[in-house]
Amino acid sequence: MKITRIEAVPYSIPYRKALKFASGEVTVADHVLIRVHTDEGIIGVADTPPRPYTYGETQQSIVAVVERIFAPALTGIDPFERSKAQQVLGRTIGNNTAKGGIDIALWDIIGQATVTPVSTLLGGYTDSMRVSHMLGFASAQELLDEALHMRADYGITTFKLKVGRRPLGLDIEACHVLRAGLGEDVDLYLDANRGWTANEALEVLRQTADVGLSLLEEPCDAKEALSRRRLVDKSPIPVVGDESVPTPGDVSRELLAGGCNAISIKTARSGFTEAQQILGLCEGLGVDVVMGNQIDTQIGTLATVTFGAAFAATTRRAGELSNFLDMSDDLLAEPLVIRDGVIPTRRVPGVGAVIDDDKLDRYRQDKD
Incomplete structure (x- = not known):
């Protein structure tokens, strides 16, 4: 072939x-x-x-x-x-x-x-992924309302809160409101997208110590090597590398330099082959991983589920899989379904992303 x-x-x-x-x-x-x-x-x-x-x-x-x-x-x-x-x-x-x-x-x-299903070819560990939902910038009450809706309608019990580049008080308030409104059985973690300094991140961690956050993702720019290493040393929770670790080489550099001690794996930027290499590095060094999201469509989300369900290490935490729900449409002929907080793999040969050609024709941008 x-x-x-x-x-x-x-x-x-x-x-x-x-x-x-x-x-x-x-x-x-x-x-x-x-x-x-x-x-x-x-x-x-x-x-x-x-x-x-x-x-x-x-x-x-x-x-x-x-x-x-x-x-x-x-x-x-x-x-x-x-x-x-x-x-x-x-x-x-x-x-x-x-x-x-x-x-x-x-x-x-x-x-x-x-x-053969690709998830089976990769490792075949299980047949579904638990779902984490990303919460973007909004007021604390709006964030809580969205999280309550996601839990009630889709069974999602893990939430990543986007923070950074706005007054720290807003982010701190959101953490406390979400914990109070969702209860102790919900997993909450933060993603600053390089929007803080290391000192700001430490202050947020200090003021949310009683919230029970599980991860802090990309709090400050990786170029701030010394302050970021200090943050990792002082943080009571794992600091996740994301934008700073798109390739296996970047993962090695950041982990060995002490710039992070957990890794976000995103199939959209690594494919399945490099994602395997990154996962192998993390498993060998005893580093936690989370399956991340590039604000993916259902096609991209299906790829993440395919890879994430293939390995034990990538199923220990919920994967970021739900933000396609905010899209007005998608190209998949058979839409993804989130039920009881999980998305199943597709037990068909390949990845299973069958495209609706009528929709592709409607939304494509290169028409004559």
């Missing part, structure tokens, strides 16, 4: 409700659908989310690098030759989500060709 063609289809679907956080705001899913075609008629599918404020990628840059650089170099390669494909992709610096999308699409082809 050989790769014959790679498509990068830009599309745009608005959100019903914007997600606001320290490093940006998302109102529209301006994503790129990746489709890798083969000479046997099997097509691998993946989704790529541009995040210019995090990785520097835009919708236009993803289309350009896939069509002009990756597609010509990968055409003619057997999709099973994943290491060869990784070497080809690695010749180009950056472009994390474009590379990750192609890698997921290749795994999708392999699963279809072997008539």
